[in-house]
Amino acid sequence: MEFRQLRYFCAVADEGNLTRAAEWLGLRSPSLSQQIRSLERELGAPLFERSAAGMALTAAGEALLPEARAALAAAERGARAVASAVVDVRPLTVGVPPGVPPDLPERLRTAARDLGAEVVFEDVATDGQLPGCAPAGWTSASSRCRWTAPAWTSGPFGTSRSAC
Structure with missing residues (x-):
């Protein structure tokens, strides 16, 4: 059993x-059918x-799907x-202004951890965020921030460049 076959199985189960x-999946139907068989x-x-209407999971398929x-x-x-x-992973520090939903930082931290990243949140009033950006590579002009990504941000997920 190969991961490729499991991925194909899940796709057919999802699509029906x-x-x-x-x-x-970007495959031809006969090739996918052969892999499933x-x-x-x-x-x-x-x-x-198998029917003219599509494909439904059997009891064995239902048992396999979660696994x-x-x-x-x-x-x-x-x-x-x-x-x-x-990859040299460094934490991303995010200033959190008052009024942000209290569960948002933890939800974002969990999502980042699932992606292999680390996010640190600091309570910072809005007027205190821009001065704290400068040491990390942020510059401000006309109340806009622009990030200049250092070389270490290149990695398997691309290079980080964004504007806010």
Whole structure:
């Protein structure tokens, strides 16, 4: 069983249609069908009931789906862990003005951690944010910030450049 086959299986399960799943995956339908049949042979059970209306999961397919999703998610987390281990990751400090929903920093911190990044939040009044930007590479002009990314921000996710 290969991760590629699990990804294909999940796509067909999500779409409920081999042709739409093949389009989404950038494959031809016969090739995708062959991969699904190969997976079914390897597992010794049909994963889909095929009909003119589409493809529905069998009991075996229902049992495989959460495990396939978990395996694919684990592989993605592993790839991100390796990427963050070989890249010099530095925390991004974000000034949080009054009035931001109290759960927002923790939700963003969790999302960043899932991506292998680190975000630090500091309580800062709005007028105190711009002066704190200058040491980190931010400059302000006419109440606009522009980030000049240092060389270390180049990595597997591209180069960071943004304006606010």
